[in-house]
Amino acid sequence: xxxxxTKEDFPVSNIRHFLEPGPxxxxxxxxxxxxxIMTMGWHTVMAxxxxxxxxxIAAGNHSHDLVRNSGECVxxxxxxSLVDQVVGIGxxxxxxxxxxxxxxxxxxxxxxxGAPLIEECYASLSADCTMTPxxxxxxxxxxxx
Amino acid sequence: xxxxxTKEDFPVSNIRHFLEPGPxxxxxxxxxxxxxIMTMGWHTVMAxxxxxxxxxIAAGNHSHDLVRNSGECVxxxxxxSLVDQVVGIGxxxxxxxxxxxxxxxxxxxxxxxGAPLIEECYASLSADCTMTPxxxxxxxxxxxx
Numbered sequence: 001x002x003x004x005x006t007k008e009d010f011p012v013s014n015i016r017h018f019l020e021p022g023p024x025x026x027x028x029x030x031x032x033x034x035x036x037i038m039t040m041g042w043h044t045v046m047a048x049x050x051x052x053x054x055x056x057i058a059a060g061n062h063s064h065d066l067v068r069n070s071g072e073c074v075x076x077x078x079x080x081s082l083v084d085q086v087v088g089i090g091x092x093x094x095x096x097x098x099x100x101x102x103x104x105x106x107x108x109x110x111x112x113x114g115a116p117l118i119e120e121c122y123a124s125l126s127a128d129c130t131m132t133p134x135x136x137x138x139x140x141x142x143x144x145x
Numbered sequence: 146x147x148x149x150x151t152k153e154d155f156p157v158s159n160i161r162h163f164l165e166p167g168p169x170x171x172x173x174x175x176x177x178x179x180x181x182i183m184t185m186g187w188h189t190v191m192a193x194x195x196x197x198x199x200x201x202i203a204a205g206n207h208s209h210d211l212v213r214n215s216g217e218c219v220x221x222x223x224x225x226s227l228v229d230q231v232v233g234i235g236x237x238x239x240x241x242x243x244x245x246x247x248x249x250x251x252x253x254x255x256x257x258x259g260a261p262l263i264e265e266c267y268a269s270l271s272a273d274c275t276m277t278p279x280x281x282x283x284x285x286x287x288x289x290x
Contacts, residue, residue, distance in 0.1 A: 002227055002230075002249075002265045004251050004253070004264030004265055005267060007268065010268065012270070013193050013196050015198075015270055015288060016190045016193070018222050018268055019167070019170070019188065019189075019220075019222075020167075021167060022165070022167020022168065023164055023166055025164070042189045044164075044187045044188055044189040044199060044201060045161045045164050045165055045201070046187065048158050048161070049158040053160075054201075055189075056189060056190075056191050077163050077164075081147050085147075104147075106149050119149030119150065120147045120148065122150060123155065125157070143160060
């Protein structure tokens with residue numbers, strides 16, 4: 001048995017607190033000699049097969065150009081043992097920090113893409129990336145089987 | 146201290162098990178005299194302000210036409226007390242079932258849109274909707290402040 005709930009107004013610019021608590025992932029990318037890792041919470045499954053993931057990688061993120069130029073990335077799923085790295089990676093920029101070194105993470109070789117996976121993560125999803133003009137930020141990722 | 150993990154291949158068409166466990170929401174909509182509720186797990190925050198949410202509402206969903214025709218919906222956040230309704234709503238079609246009646250949920254009046262909110266839910270986010278041609282399914286929701 002459930003009952004109607006009393007509600008109050010809430011600023012819509014803060015509603016991410018309601019919708020964000022999905023899995024936080026680490027996106028690793030590479031363009032030429034430069035690698036980066038980005039903490040990302042804004043993503044959604046879009047289709048089963050072919051497997052398609054939508055991600056929001058804003059133009060202001062250092063990873064944006066690496067993903068756009070290479071057309072590839074790896075979505076790495078961290079376990080809770082990596083919580084300090086996940087928070088730290090999300091609070092500094094790849095323009096100033098080599099994140100693999102700074103956070104003592106091991107770049108691994110993906111069988112599918114040139115971007116490195118993160119060996120310490122629970123799962124790694126290698127993806128081809130298509131940037132869309134939507135918001136000048138959205139990335140549509142097609143996972144490689 | 147963290148260590149590299151041994152990994153094995155996994156079918157990419159099943160990777161939603163890794164990325165889906167975010168908040169499951171109930172999308173309520175109305176077009177003319179018909180209302181519906183849809184259980185949805187494929188969504189992401191896209192921007193803070195203006196508040197923008199991306200959702201995947203496939204053309205095969207009964208809610209698709211209601212949202213497209215009205216240009217509106219409400220994203221309702223259920224609490225765990227509604228788990229039976231959330232599962233049930235996700236396993237039948239609004240083409241055959243009046244979901245508000247069948248699941249004993251109370252349609253409430255939104256101050257922002259014509260679509261009904263669900264009184265039993267913890268939070269209700271009223272939204273203008275713009276359907277995009279992407280996949281013939283994606284809905285981009287702009288929340289009303």
